[in-house]
Amino acid sequence: MTEQIDKALAREYEAGFVSDVESETFEPGLDESVIQRISEMKGEPEWMLEWRLSAFREWLEMEEPDWALVDYPKIDFQAISYYSAPKSMKDKPKSLDEVDPELLRTYEKLGIPLIEQQMLAGIAVDAVFDSVSVVTTFRDKLEEAGVIFCPISEAIKKHPELVKKYLGSVVAKKDNYYAALNCAVFTDGSFVYIPKGTRCPMELSTYFRINEQNTGQFERTLIIADEGSHVSYLEGCTAPQRDENQLHAAVVELVAMDNAEIKYSTVQNWYPGDENGKGGIYNFVTKRGICHTSAKISWTQVETGSAVTWKYPSCILKGDNSVGEFYSVALTRGRQQADTGTKMIHIGKNTKSTIIAKGISAGKSNGSYRGLVRMNPGADGARNFTQCDSLLIGDQCGAHTFPYVESRNPSAIIEHEATTSKVSDEQMFLCRQRGLDPEKAVSMIVNGFCKEVFKELPMEFAVEAGKLLEISLEGSVG
């Protein structure tokens, strides 16, 4: 039976191709002059450079975290190139017609056409290729609604007051080792501002692609939802199939002002390495949002890629009545390792959080849920519910749960549940008895296991997530 299950889960990495794009890439290495050059390339104001340099100095003093249940060789930060951009982007093409067709073809191959007419209506895309944003679609339409959606390098120049105020306000410069590194060397990413009382007319999406060899990708995303606004944001990512490991250390900051709502969905499909653990992306990401009064932040993630994942999208529930949600499916196969989860910090009164984490481990992989729920003394009437389920497929993998529960308020209620099981012979027998072939049966069981999370994804993403797990989602996408 295990063989059949493996077959059902086996899939080729479809996004593993390399695009033939001429790039301008920095020599590997990291010091203050590299940061100055990045800042120069981006034409950044002085304050931004200062900010980067101070983060870099903090980083030099910090130690690499070692508490996660992941094992990888020490990263040589001097062997990484910190900037790479297609040459054609140097002249800053003004419209899609001027963009290198090879770049457009890359995204088309990945299923993300950047020509607006060809796109699914209702999604605006910011396409980030290595260190630069290639194009951001539907900007005019968004501007009509007052929504700012642009590469962060552009926002630094055009909206310095917003960037200055919020950049680093949720994830401090020295929050952790990789966040500090990101502050020093981030190259591009998306910036979103939704004005007061506005419901963003379309889904916003950023698609990250690593193409160049020996580079790291350090993107920075900042989303600000002003009072009473609403936005749904999607993030996708892929990389070519290579024998070397590449580092991806991103920082995402969300600010939800009073009564605002941010829905952030990720389908993470970085190259996971081959079945022997050769190659793949190290995905060391810091994602955090702050909720003001009655605001809501919802994180949904489907993690299928990366050789090593270290990622804890979190919510700081500062305002009274604010809500944090975390829905996650993490699939590890081959020799992948994922240590992922969330932090819910309850500060305001009557704050609520829900955590649903599903882990599926197959092959020789290891998947861990690591989460923190903290009730501060002021969090009267706060509520948390956490459910972590793990599914083990095969006897060479591992599934782990490390939940930290800290309460300092007697009126707060916390519930945590975790279970671990496997696809049982009985379940398989029942499905097969009903005429399903084994592959379909596994698909169905795994799909049912993940259903609670998939139903939180926007439609298009749910489809992609389903494809990634090679599972038919018929009739189960809500």
Next chain:
Amino acid sequence: MSEWLESAITRARGINDWLAPKRAHALELLSTTKWPTRKTEAWRYTPLRSVERSTAKVIKDVVALSPVDIAGLSAIELVFVNGKFDASQLTKILPEGLSISLGQTLENAQQAQALNAFSTIKPERHLFGLVNDALAQDVVVVSVAEGVEIAQPIRISSLLSHGAESHTRVQVSLAAGSRLAVIEDVQASGDSLNTAFVEYDVASNAYLEHYRFALQTGTNVAIGGSHFNLHDHAKMHSTIVGFGSDLSRLDTDIIHAGQFADAKLNAMYLLDGKELFDLHATVEHAMPNGTTEENVRCIVADRARAVFNGRIHIHRDAQKTLAELNNRNLLMSNTAEINTKPELEIYADDVKCAHGATVAQIDKQALYYLQTRGVSRSKAQVMLNFGFINELIDLMPNAALAEWIRPIIRERFSQMEVK
């Protein structure tokens, strides 16, 4: 490294006895161990300030102390006074098949065996376990012969006078098919510091009934561990009752070293004032077909802090394991704190494992209901608190102990107040 640890190491270097090789090994490990800080995972929520500030000293003078009397309990008494084994208090005539001896008085062959077994069950990583290895004054070796059932429980009491420091160590081995009950108790009267470790080797088909009472409160520092190694078809049933003190830390490790072993652990701790109690319970399923059931309940009042770390580790070969952990906590005040972390680390697929943890307060409606029936608020609160843990007291196999502990717990509840 802290001054306290440095002085402990210096003192330990002066000891030369039958345990010399083990002590040397512990000292070697200690010399490379970092003094825990908030960043040390095993001591994340438990600061060691009270150890660093402790003024407790080893007391060499003979002091007369005897364990509390428990009505209806006829136990074989094994008493340490300020860390020294008190042979005069040992029950004179031991049942056949049971032997209790001081390590240094054992005959050569037995001593070599005891030396071999020393510190093999307790995990090496425990800082204070290493301190105990290096400093334990008297090591007592208890063994039960094959197939023998000992009807009377053994009570290991560690008694400390004011300001005393003690390090006690007992090694218990149950041969195949034997049965034994052991009660571990520490009684201290303030400003004391003790480490008390017991290792149990439970051979195939043997049964161990175990109790650990950590009821010393106030300005005492109490750090200890009970460590169990279960062979094929071995069974254990353990009950832990703890009150906090300046610093109370207890580690239990249950190792399923054989197949079809069965472990039950019921722990309850009730904290008040500024007390701190930290329970680290680890279960290692190294072999297939084992079962574990853990129930941990905790009530925290006033400014007390409770820490629980419940780790279940299923090794690659431990197929068909059933393991469950249930952790429920009640917070009674705005200044109290609960930090709990139930962990699962699973490397085998055909297992059933689950854990659950909840933190809440006494149900206000239940409190109100009882008050409408004429029960005073404080009495109602005691009743509800009692209801929360009574189930675990009922599960104590020894009725005399259950009857003894009930009023002690009731008294504690009546001092706690909902704030």
